[in-house]
Amino acid sequence: MTGDELIWRIAGGSGDGIDSTSQNFTKALMRTGLDVFTHRHYPSRIRGGHTYVEVRAADHAVKSRGDGYDFLLALGDSFARNPQDGEAYYGNEEVKPLTENLDELREGGVIVYDEGLLDTDEVENFDERVEANDWHVYPLDLRSLAREHGREIMRNTAGVAATAALIDMDTGIFEELMADTMSGEMLETNVEVLEEAHAVVSEMEFTHDLEVPTGSHDEEQVLLNGSHAVAYGAIDEGCRFIAGYPMTPWTDVFTIMTQHLPSIGGISEQVEDEIAAASLAIGASHAGVKAMSGSSGGGFALMSEPLGLAEMTETPLVLVEAMRAGPSTGMPTKPEQGDLEHILYTSQGDSNRVVFAPGTVAEAYEQSREAFRVAYEYQIPVVIVIDQKLSGELASVPASHFDREPNPDLGSVLSEEEIQEAPHHASGTFNRFRHDPEDGVSPRSIPGQKDGRFLATGNEHTPQGHIEESPDNRVAQVDRRTRKLDSIREDLDEQEHSNQTYYGPEDAEHGIMVWGSQQGSVEEAVDRLNEQGESVKMLGVSDLMPYPKADVTAFLESVDECLVVEMNITAQFRGLTQKELGRFGEKMSSLLKYNGNPFEPAEVVEGFDIQVNGGDEPPTAQTRIEPAAGD
Amino acid sequence: MSKSFSAIGQAEQGEEIDREAFTPGIEPQATWCPGCGDFSVLKALKGAMPEVGRTPDETLLVTGIGCSGKLNSYFESYAMHSIHGRSLPIARAAKLANPGLEVIAAGGDGDGYGIGGNHFMHTARENHDMTYIVFDNEIFGLTKGQTSPTSPKGHESKTQPHGSAKDPIRPLSLALTSGASYVARTAAVNPRQATEILTEAIEHDGFAHVDFLTQCPTWNKDAKQYVPYTDVQDSEDFDFDVHDRQEAAEMMHETEDKLYEGEVLTGRFYIDEDRRSYGEEKRSTGEMPEEPLAERYFDEEADWERSYDLLDAHK
Numbered sequence: 001m002t003g004d005e006l007i008w009r010i011a012g013g014s015g016d017g018i019d020s021t022s023q024n025f026t027k028a029l030m031r032t033g034l035d036v037f038t039h040r041h042y043p044s045r046i047r048g049g050h051t052y053v054e055v056r057a058a059d060h061a062v063k064s065r066g067d068g069y070d071f072l073l074a075l076g077d078s079f080a081r082n083p084q085d086g087e088a089y090y091g092n093e094e095v096k097p098l099t100e101n102l103d104e105l106r107e108g109g110v111i112v113y114d115e116g117l118l119d120t121d122e123v124e125n126f127d128e129r130v131e132a133n134d135w136h137v138y139p140l141d142l143r144s145l146a147r148e149h150g151r152e153i154m155r156n157t158a159g160v161a162a163t164a165a166l167i168d169m170d171t172g173i174f175e176e177l178m179a180d181t182m183s184g185e186m187l188e189t190n191v192e193v194l195e196e197a198h199a200v201v202s203e204m205e206f207t208h209d210l211e212v213p214t215g216s217h218d219e220e221q222v223l224l225n226g227s228h229a230v231a232y233g234a235i236d237e238g239c240r241f242i243a244g245y246p247m248t249p250w251t252d253v254f255t256i257m258t259q260h261l262p263s264i265g266g267i268s269e270q271v272e273d274e275i276a277a278a279s280l281a282i283g284a285s286h287a288g289v290k291a292m293s294g295s296s297g298g299g300f301a302l303m304s305e306p307l308g309l310a311e312m313t314e315t316p317l318v319l320v321e322a323m324r325a326g327p328s329t330g331m332p333t334k335p336e337q338g339d340l341e342h343i344l345y346t347s348q349g350d351s352n353r354v355v356f357a358p359g360t361v362a363e364a365y366e367q368s369r370e371a372f373r374v375a376y377e378y379q380i381p382v383v384i385v386i387d388q389k390l391s392g393e394l395a396s397v398p399a400s401h402f403d404r405e406p407n408p409d410l411g412s413v414l415s416e417e418e419i420q421e422a423p424h425h426a427s428g429t430f431n432r433f434r435h436d437p438e439d440g441v442s443p444r445s446i447p448g449q450k451d452g453r454f455l456a457t458g459n460e461h462t463p464q465g466h467i468e469e470s471p472d473n474r475v476a477q478v479d480r481r482t483r484k485l486d487s488i489r490e491d492l493d494e495q496e497h498s499n500q501t502y503y504g505p506e507d508a509e510h511g512i513m514v515w516g517s518q519q520g521s522v523e524e525a526v527d528r529l530n531e532q533g534e535s536v537k538m539l540g541v542s543d544l545m546p547y548p549k550a551d552v553t554a555f556l557e558s559v560d561e562c563l564v565v566e567m568n569i570t571a572q573f574r575g576l577t578q579k580e581l582g583r584f585g586e587k588m589s590s591l592l593k594y595n596g597n598p599f600e601p602a603e604v605v606e607g608f609d610i611q612v613n614g615g616d617e618p619p620t621a622q623t624r625i626e627p628a629a630g631d
Numbered sequence: 632m633s634k635s636f637s638a639i640g641q642a643e644q645g646e647e648i649d650r651e652a653f654t655p656g657i658e659p660q661a662t663w664c665p666g667c668g669d670f671s672v673l674k675a676l677k678g679a680m681p682e683v684g685r686t687p688d689e690t691l692l693v694t695g696i697g698c699s700g701k702l703n704s705y706f707e708s709y710a711m712h713s714i715h716g717r718s719l720p721i722a723r724a725a726k727l728a729n730p731g732l733e734v735i736a737a738g739g740d741g742d743g744y745g746i747g748g749n750h751f752m753h754t755a756r757e758n759h760d761m762t763y764i765v766f767d768n769e770i771f772g773l774t775k776g777q778t779s780p781t782s783p784k785g786h787e788s789k790t791q792p793h794g795s796a797k798d799p800i801r802p803l804s805l806a807l808t809s810g811a812s813y814v815a816r817t818a819a820v821n822p823r824q825a826t827e828i829l830t831e832a833i834e835h836d837g838f839a840h841v842d843f844l845t846q847c848p849t850w851n852k853d854a855k856q857y858v859p860y861t862d863v864q865d866s867e868d869f870d871f872d873v874h875d876r877q878e879a880a881e882m883m884h885e886t887e888d889k890l891y892e893g894e895v896l897t898g899r900f901y902i903d904e905d906r907r908s909y910g911e912e913k914r915s916t917g918e919m920p921e922e923p924l925a926e927r928y929f930d931e932e933a934d935w936e937r938s939y940d941l942l943d944a945h946k
């Protein structure tokens with residue numbers, strides 16, 4: 001087994017602390033100098049139901065969950081609903097921490113399971129599979145170990161200790177981590193369980209040769225997910241107001257902001273519904289505060305009308321759309337990229353908004369900052385699109401990435417002195433919505449400023465804000481508002497760092513395009529394909545509106561053909577690209593996935609092989625290929 | 632007086648306020664029909680502002696959609712004419728963002744009690760320090776006369792051709808149970824009382840709800856023209872304590888019933904001066920800054936916290 005990478009999976013029941021245990025384990029690996037990346041799988045259920053978290057750690061950069069995994073820690077599910085007799089709709093839940101996780105375990109992998117709670121006799125063909133795959137199995141009575149030295153719930157701790165012993169890590173780093181979050185008796189007993197379990201397992205005879213890789217970082221790393229990154233970008237841009245209504249997975253961004261805002265002088269409002277949430281953000285922004293709101297698909301649908309109001313009144317607004325699988329309630333805890341068209345086109349009239357879809361945790365921070373800058377400079381709504389994958393997966397990022405100056409600037413707002421100088425109508429009203437600004441941006445005033453009064457209305461309006469339907473005024477205002485998108489495109493193109501990500505050899509023959517959260521898996525696939533002798537490069541697109549026509553055109557012109565990878569069935573991003581560019585239909589084919597799980601690099605490699613090399617294997621049952629037009 | 636928002640607190644500095652200041656320099660021709668009750672709301676509001684002592688530059692008037700929503704086209708101040716039913720969430724956030732502003736929301740009975748009913752309930756519940764004027768003409772005016780939440784049972788319109796089977800909503804009772812700390816009803820035909828009530832409502836520190844009976848001569852000819860009206864405070868026939876929730880509730884119930892029997896009762900129905908406004912509540916739990924948040928963006932000396940300093944939990 002290669003020593004440079006470890007993928008550990010902890011499986012158990014929802015509500016059994018799998019999430020926090022895995023987070024600590026991830027941090028421990030990061031602190032030893034490894035790059036880490038996690039993947040969460042959980043049901044839309046609070047107590048019980050099979051859940052797992054995968055932690056990938058390597059001495060090199062890791063950008064995806066990887067393919068398969070090497071180490072399973074199977075804990076019990078305290079809330080499992082098992083059939084009393086006969087068959088039950090959800091099957092035997094008790095044993096799911098084992099049964100649900102065997103398919104992806106690599107050859108030669110390790111299995112540790114809690115024999116106090118799990119019985120391999122209940123797992124079909126267990127012994128045969130173990131033998132066929134050369135798995136190394138360590139049954140341990142974790143429950144009793146925990147009970148003996150502490151309390152039963154500490155079986156997670158015992159499991160971590162067992163893992164550590166089996167991959168040759170000592171307990172010190174875990175004790176440090178525990179001391180960060182616990183104290184007193186709680187800490188003492190946990191440490192005791194940890195040390196005991198480690199000692200017991202260390203005594204055992206090992207048959208496997210899997211070990212934790214060793215690595216080192218040049219600089220300090222921090223472990224965070226896409227939701228943290230979006231929230232921190234907002235904080236650094238001076239956002240001090242959030243309004244929201246809970247909905248998975250958007251709730252994470254909302255909660256993180258709410259945790260910090262009061263202590264940094266901000267305001268968070270949990271309100272009656274998403275229409276209110278978006279409306280509050282508009283009200284706060286109108287009154288001169290940098291504000292945001294957001295939701296997931298269903299709640300974002302409710303924000304449709306306020307979004308249009310912000311466009312028409314040119315009130316800066318930042319919304320987060322954390323996608324999950326739809327339509328309707330869909331699969332609340334599963335990622336999908338099916339909301340793209342919803343986000344681009346929802347709300348009546350011509351769309352007049354900006355949409356960014358960051359591809360990584362680091363990009364989520366950058367583009368959250370960019371979203372605020374653009375929204376306030378150009379007085380336009382900006383939507384940051386993430387999904388259940390990016391919002392929840394943890395990755396190590398250099399701490400220095402966040403060592404930046406804050407930018408609380410309100411953008412195109414006049415000071416009271418500037419208002420006195422600014423054009424006013426003969427009636428004395430400030431010309432808030434002038435026809436003439438070349439870049440489309442007519443600076444605004446803020447209520448409470450002297451002589452800056454204006455009417456902001458969702459109706460078409462004159463430069464003073466009065467309702468007006470004359471054709472000339474209409475054309476002038478529509479043209480100006482639409483002009484802002486051209487200005488934003490130019491502005492983004494002039495930035496030192498493009499929001500688009502290029503990966504792979506520049507002169508490659510083949511292209512893969514991707515948007516949003518699937519970028520990391522594609523990058524790893526590109527590496528593998530090139531190692532296999534293919535000639536492939538990637539373009540990860542984050543700017544969805546205004547569309548980066550020049551970037552994408554240049555990329556598509558430079559390759560013979562291009563596979564577009566996205567997580568939906570209708571190939572929405574490929575459709576957008578074709579609509580925006582009006583050509584390349586014959587060059588772009590799609591690799592699609594919509595089963596609720598993100599792409600693994602191997603699936604992209606395989607899809608590429610089938611589409612480009614005409615590999616005769618059909619795609620896995622879990623992905624689907626849409627050939628190019630005329631193919 | 633605020634440095635960045637010098638309009639705020641102007642009047643406190645002794646500046647005289649003329650009601651004409653609230654008339655736009657060039658007034659757009661009103662789109663309201665002749666005889667429409669909406670003119671009276673405009674007039675009463677213009678009359679109230681100098682009494683309250685606030686200037687156009689420190690006032691934010693947020694309206695919904697409907698004939699009523701046009702109010703801020705004819706009233707000079709900072710203003711947002713928003714979308715149908717959403718004036719309240721916009722207005723209350725503006726108040727949180729800058730408590731120095733005088734924030735007033737307004738809209739129709741359809742706007743406030745129908746499509747925006749959820750916001751009405753919650754804004755009252757939270758007791759934001761603002762005023763909400765509902766133009767109650769018992770009809771959808773702008774969309775040409777459909778039955779509204781306050782139309783009487785049996786009301787016939789093109790959308791309820793056999794007569795509405797629904798009892799009308801009880802706006803005063805709804806405000807009370809939801810948590811409003813000032814609840815009144817006035818009528819377009821009663822300009823003096825209307826100005827007084829609006830003045831009190833704006834001065835009240837909490838959510839003040841004014842159900843303003845406005846006749847719609849165009850679509851609601853058959854409706855009571857709200858005359859003669861009775862002021863429950865002036866009348867010998869009514870004796871209840873506006874500070875007593877129980878008594879207020881009974882009085883409201885009676886008032887709501889009587890309206891549809893042809894007797895127009897107006898006045899103050901509930902006043903709670905002790906309930907803290909939402910802003911005060913939030914400040915007391917440390918969830919809202921002491922200084923107006925909007926000021927901070929103009930303060931060049933302000934310190935802005937960075938996420939970099941929040942990273943300890945991630946190491």
Ligand SMILES: Cc1ncc(C[n+]2csc(CCOP(=O)(O)OP(=O)(O)O)c2C)c(N)n1
Nearest residue numbers: 696697698699715739740741742771772773
């Ligand atoms: C979301 C939405 N639905 C419907 C409308 C159409 N509409 C405009 S005003 C209105 C009702 C107006 O009635 P009311 O709120 O009582 O105001 P009034 O005109 O009587 O003052 C309706 C249904 C709209 N503008 N927006």
Ligand code: SF4
Nearest residue numbers: 663664667698772847
């Ligand atoms: S339709 Fe009725 S409410 Fe609307 S302006 Fe005319 S009279 Fe007034």
Ligand SMILES: [Mg+2]
Nearest residue numbers: 739740770772
């Ligand atoms: Mg009405």
